[in-house]
Amino acid sequence: MSKILRSNPLARNSRRAFPSGVAQRRLVSTAYKLPPSYNEPNLHYRTASPEREKLVTALSKLREQLPISVPTVKNGKEIASKDEQHTLMPSEIATQFAKYSPATKQDVEAAIAAALEAKQSWAETSFHDRAAIFLRAADLVSNKYRYELMAATMLGQGKNAWQAEIDAAAELADFYRFNVGFAEEIYTRQPTLHAQGQAGKTDWRPLEGFVYAVSPFNFTAIGGNLISGPALMGNVVLWKPSPGNIYSSYLVHKILLEAGLPPGVIQLVNGDAEMITDVVYEHREFAALNFTGSSDVFRELYARAGEGVRTKKYRDYPRMVAETSGKNFHIVHNTADIPNAVKHTIRASFEYAGQKCSACSRIYIPESRAEEFWKEMKDSLSPVKVGAPEDFSSFTGPVINDKAFKKITTAIDSANKDSQLEKIVGGTYDGSKGLFIEPTIYSAKTLDHPLFDQELFGPVLVAYVYPDAEYDALLEKIDTQGGGLALTGAIFASDQKVIRKTEDRLRYAAGNFYTNCKTTGAVIGQQSFGGARGSGTNDKAGSAGMLMRFVAPRTLKEEYHKLEDVLYPHNY
Ligand SMILES: NC(=O)c1ccc[n+]([C@@H]2O[C@H](COP(=O)([O-])OP(=O)(O)OC[C@H]3O[C@@H](n4cnc5c(N)ncnc54)[C@H](O)[C@@H]3O)[C@@H](O)[C@H]2O)c1
Numbered sequence: 001m002s003k004i005l006r007s008n009p010l011a012r013n014s015r016r017a018f019p020s021g022v023a024q025r026r027l028v029s030t031a032y033k034l035p036p037s038y039n040e041p042n043l044h045y046r047t048a049s050p051e052r053e054k055l056v057t058a059l060s061k062l063r064e065q066l067p068i069s070v071p072t073v074k075n076g077k078e079i080a081s082k083d084e085q086h087t088l089m090p091s092e093i094a095t096q097f098a099k100y101s102p103a104t105k106q107d108v109e110a111a112i113a114a115a116l117e118a119k120q121s122w123a124e125t126s127f128h129d130r131a132a133i134f135l136r137a138a139d140l141v142s143n144k145y146r147y148e149l150m151a152a153t154m155l156g157q158g159k160n161a162w163q164a165e166i167d168a169a170a171e172l173a174d175f176y177r178f179n180v181g182f183a184e185e186i187y188t189r190q191p192t193l194h195a196q197g198q199a200g201k202t203d204w205r206p207l208e209g210f211v212y213a214v215s216p217f218n219f220t221a222i223g224g225n226l227i228s229g230p231a232l233m234g235n236v237v238l239w240k241p242s243p244g245n246i247y248s249s250y251l252v253h254k255i256l257l258e259a260g261l262p263p264g265v266i267q268l269v270n271g272d273a274e275m276i277t278d279v280v281y282e283h284r285e286f287a288a289l290n291f292t293g294s295s296d297v298f299r300e301l302y303a304r305a306g307e308g309v310r311t312k313k314y315r316d317y318p319r320m321v322a323e324t325s326g327k328n329f330h331i332v333h334n335t336a337d338i339p340n341a342v343k344h345t346i347r348a349s350f351e352y353a354g355q356k357c358s359a360c361s362r363i364y365i366p367e368s369r370a371e372e373f374w375k376e377m378k379d380s381l382s383p384v385k386v387g388a389p390e391d392f393s394s395f396t397g398p399v400i401n402d403k404a405f406k407k408i409t410t411a412i413d414s415a416n417k418d419s420q421l422e423k424i425v426g427g428t429y430d431g432s433k434g435l436f437i438e439p440t441i442y443s444a445k446t447l448d449h450p451l452f453d454q455e456l457f458g459p460v461l462v463a464y465v466y467p468d469a470e471y472d473a474l475l476e477k478i479d480t481q482g483g484g485l486a487l488t489g490a491i492f493a494s495d496q497k498v499i500r501k502t503e504d505r506l507r508y509a510a511g512n513f514y515t516n517c518k519t520t521g522a523v524i525g526q527q528s529f530g531g532a533r534g535s536g537t538n539d540k541a542g543s544a545g546m547l548m549r550f551v552a553p554r555t556l557k558e559e560y561h562k563l564e565d566v567l568y569p570h571n572y
């Protein structure tokens with residue numbers, strides 16, 4: 001028995017009060033303090049740096065294995081894939097990247113049954129034992145698997161070294177570490193007011209049933225968070241990753257198993273999204289959807305869950321948790337530092353080919369500074385290179401797949417011919433070897449152009465040059481356009497009154513609002529992330545709020561004295 005346990009009065013009391021080992025463990029666990037969370041330090045991958053060498057080695061090792069066969073994992077056991085389906089490498093479409101076996105309906109049913117079987121024992125595992133698994137996983141991400149995860153994210157999802165570093169290494173490790181801290185904070189939320197002769201407490205129960213996690217292609221870390229948050233709170237999870245990141249998602253799962261996650265707790269199933277969803281939505285134990293992806297898909301999933309609720313299909317009202325699309329804006333005020341605004345805009349709009357929900361895709365520029373802005377933009381874009389992620393001189397890479405390429409390039413073709421748009425840069429693409437699209441900017445003659453409302457999820461930015469005197473009216477328009485989405489926004493200005501006014505007037509236009517800083521790049525533990533309106537349920541990834549959606553608190557009260565009478569004093 002540890003020193004802490006021996007000297008802990010709560011531990012001693014609980015041992016007397018609860019003969020069952022399980023209840024005893026659960027109570028004493030809150031008495032320990034876990035290590036503080038910290039952000040994973042970023043490595044920079046400069047020429048000849050040790051990290052660059054390790055990454056290059058991991059990239060060539062992965063290349064030799066292409067197409068990589070992704071095993072099916074059933075209840076923690078790897079089964080060789082029959083390789084019926086494959087994905088392509090976005091930067092080199094002649095190369096198959098991953099091969100895998102899609103799950104059948106029976107596989108999905110079996111995975112749900114196995115998760116539910118693992119549920120009780122996982123829910124009874126003490127919080128500190130669950131936390132240890134995720135802290136160990138964070139360590140595996142930042143050390144043993146760092147380069148393997150990054151190589152998978154670079155070749156499979158088309159991220160360059162820096163983008164892979166912040167996603168697959170730093171953000172993934174950060175989610176694991178910070179979620180443990182957030183969970184600890186939740187568990188210590190206990191009633192502080194107790195009337196004499198009684199005591200109250202809150203039992204932070206996991207949900208009954210299972211959580212369905214559905215993740216997008218663009219961030220390896222997001223899938224990792226969608227599954228680990230609920231699991232950390234004692235839930236079991238069925239995980240359907242995107243077909244666009246099957247291999248990196250497999251690695252995330254493998255790391256959790258290696259870190260000690262009991263095999264049944266998170267069940268990974270690849271395959272047809274609609275079939276898998278059908279099986280889940282038919283199940284009485286469906287307790288929550290944890291979704292990140294496009295708003296249109298979420299609307300469909302939300303509506304279907306509503307129908308199941310109406311017909312009393314489920315025991316509970318399944319929780320709907322989602323972070324979805326964005327049509328994010330930069331506002332440049334005439335007091336802005338233009339070079340700073342331009343650099344931030346290039347990063348926000350074109351890093352990772354604009355494939356971030358937080359990417360800036362609409363910008364408003366004051367007439368008095370427009371010429372300066374465009375000159376600075378063209379100068380700053382000239383060294384920006386579009387190319388394969390393995391080429392370390394590439395600033396940005398390909399888009400994820402043929403469907404995305406077609407959607408974005410169709411919009412570009414039509415924009416190139418649109419008399420209401422003036423092309424500032426780009427407007428070209430080349431899909432012959434990889435799915436590459438040049439950073440593209442159009443200046444619209446009217447604020448009502450449909451491009452201000454459509455999420456393209458590519459490197460396309462639409463601008464409007466506004467008369468300086470019409471700033472207030474512009475704010476009203478910004479608030480109402482953007483296709484009903486409200487994820488991220490930013491103001492570039494040096495006038496503090498303008499900054500304050502903009503923040504106030506656009507209070508509901510973005511869930512994450514930045515001043516003199518780009519719309520992308522929220523850091524776990526520093527800026528929790530998510531938007532409202534059409535952009536999601538705004539539970540904020542990287543916060544205790546998100547974890548709260550995966551607990552069903554129970555309030556307990558115990559009285560120590562006896563009730564002396566039935567009648568009230570005034571009854572006599
Ligand atoms: N707000 C955020 O935090 C955030 C983060 C990343 C991505 N996104 C959004 O995600 C989108 C890009 O990612 P994507 O292309 O992977 O999104 P997507 O909506 O196409 O797919 C997301 C997930 O849903 C699944 N899916 C698709 N159709 C489905 C259906 N009919 N039933 C059940 N599941 C279905 C996909 O297979 C995938 O796993 C963008 O809209 C982006 O803004 C949002």
Ligand SMILES: N[C@@H](CCC=O)C(=O)O
Pocket residue numbers: 218219355356357358519520521522523529
């Ligand atoms: N959280 C990330 C975006 C994730 C969506 O794709 C950011 O803040 O840039």
